[in-house]
Amino acid sequence: MKPAPFEYFAPRTVPEALALLQEHGDDAKILAGGQSLVPMMNFRLVRPKVLVDINHVEGLSYIRESDGRLLIGAMTRHRDVERSALVERLNGLLFNSVRYIGHGAIRARGTVGGSIVHADPTAELPLMLAALDGEVRVIGPAGARTIKWDEFFLTYFTTSIESSEICEEVVIPVLPRDASWGFEEFTHRQGDFAIVGVAAVVQVDAARRCTAARLAVAGVGPTPVRIQAAEQFLAGQSLTPPVLAEAASLVSGAVQPESDLHASGAFRRDLAGTMAVRALRGAVRRLEQQERS
Numbered sequence: 278m279k280p281a282p283f284e285y286f287a288p289r290t291v292p293e294a295l296a297l298l299q300e301h302g303d304d305a306k307i308l309a310g311g312q313s314l315v316p317m318m319n320f321r322l323v324r325p326k327v328l329v330d331i332n333h334v335e336g337l338s339y340i341r342e343s344d345g346r347l348l349i350g351a352m353t354r355h356r357d358v359e360r361s362a363l364v365e366r367l368n369g370l371l372f373n374s375v376r377y378i379g380h381g382a383i384r385a386r387g388t389v390g391g392s393i394v395h396a397d398p399t400a401e402l403p404l405m406l407a408a409l410d411g412e413v414r415v416i417g418p419a420g421a422r423t424i425k426w427d428e429f430f431l432t433y434f435t436t437s438i439e440s441s442e443i444c445e446e447v448v449i450p451v452l453p454r455d456a457s458w459g460f461e462e463f464t465h466r467q468g469d470f471a472i473v474g475v476a477a478v479v480q481v482d483a484a485r486r487c488t489a490a491r492l493a494v495a496g497v498g499p500t501p502v503r504i505q506a507a508e509q510f511l512a513g514q515s516l517t518p519p520v521l522a523e524a525a526s527l528v529s530g531a532v533q534p535e536s537d538l539h540a541s542g543a544f545r546r547d548l549a550g551t552m553a554v555r556a557l558r559g560a561v562r563r564l565e566q567q568e569r570s
Contacts, residue, residue: 280318287330291416291443294331298441299418301327307443308332309352309391312383337390337445342367345451351390351444359384367451370409370458370476374401377460380468390444393429396436399470399496401462402447403430407501408476408493411449417442430500455488456480457567459559461552462495465539471496472540473548475528477556479516485564487511492524492556494549497532504528507553516561525554 288294298305306325308314309332317323331337337352340361347368349358358364358375365372378384378392378401392402393413405411406426414423415438429436438444452458462474473496480489490511492504507527514520529550536542 278319278321280315281321281324283318283325284327285330286327287333289333289335291334291336291445294329294334294443295416295418295441297327297329298443301329303440305329305440307394309394310354310387312379312387312391313395313397314391331443340364342451347371347449347451349389349447349449351388351393351446353389355384355387355389355392356381358389368409368449370452370460370478371405371449373458374405374460374476377401377462377471383468389447393447394436394438394444396430396434396500397470398430398433398498398500399472399474401471401474401495404474404476404493404495404501405449406430406447407495407503408478408491409449409452410491411447413438413444414446414448415439415442416445421445423448427503432499452478453480455482457560457563459556459561459563461555461559463548463552473497473534473545473552475549475552475556477553477560479511479557479560479564481516481564485516487514487516490524492528492553494528494532494553497534497545497549502532504531504553506531516557516564521554521557521561524557525550528553 286297304326308328308330337350339350341348355378411426412423413429459477462471476493478491479487490508492507495501507524511524529546532549534542534545
């Protein structure tokens with residue numbers, strides 16, 4: 278199929294893009310990587326009257342470190358993150374997870390900001406934002422503002438960004454030196470969106486007792502979620518197999534996913550626990566490898 282007719286604009290600066298969004302309001306859609314928007318337009322699931330292509334806007338593609346945070350420009354391609362030595366050194370969880378996004382051609386074109394704003398609750402980057410306490414910096418007519426991840430994602434494919442605003446930057450904290458991580462997802466086929474994905478971050482003391490934990494799950498609700506009951510349970514514990522299994526049980530007990538064409542709610546709930554224990558085991562294995570090295 279072909280998309281419905283639309284006007285096309287290719288601004289060169291952020292002010293030009295913002296002016297177009299103000300002028301056309303809800304009739305306008307931003308085109309970034311286009312990996313989600315263009316197929317939806319072709320199926321006429323969305324019919325924007327105006328397309329604002331920000332691929333030529335200067336200054337929106339970069340990866341840099343500042344004050345213990347990774348700053349990633351909204352137009353940075355997934356492939357750039359996947360190949361970034363800086364990301365690999367400062368945040369192995371983010372570096373590893375990007376490789377699971379679609380296929381190579383999708384990662385070469387898709388953008389970090391586009392994936393975050395699309396807000397698919399099964400996607401890897403929204404999950405990373407939840408697991409790593411990330412933030413999104415947006416800019417609009419009233420200026421710039423920074424939105425915490427749990428205030429940014431509202432429900433399925435919906436965020437708190439206004440129609441007159443542009444995602445400018447994604448902010449991801451650097452992983453602490455005492456932190457380890459694990460990431461697991463289940464898909465029907467390689468490159469598909471996850472049925473369930475889990476990201477785990479644990480911090481430990483010299484006795485390898487957990488001092489803090491983060492467990493984020495995708496695919497079990499309208500947004501990625503943090504499982505606070507499991508996080509609180511892990512704090513202060515030695516990361517033994519029974520402790521990890523109990524934490525995974527708390528994950529399964531905390532989620533109430535709906536059934537859909539891809540999986541039943543019961544399957545997703547059980548899968549969340551399975552992926553959680555695997556992610557936690559991965560974090561423990563990395564701790565052991567660090568001790569041996």
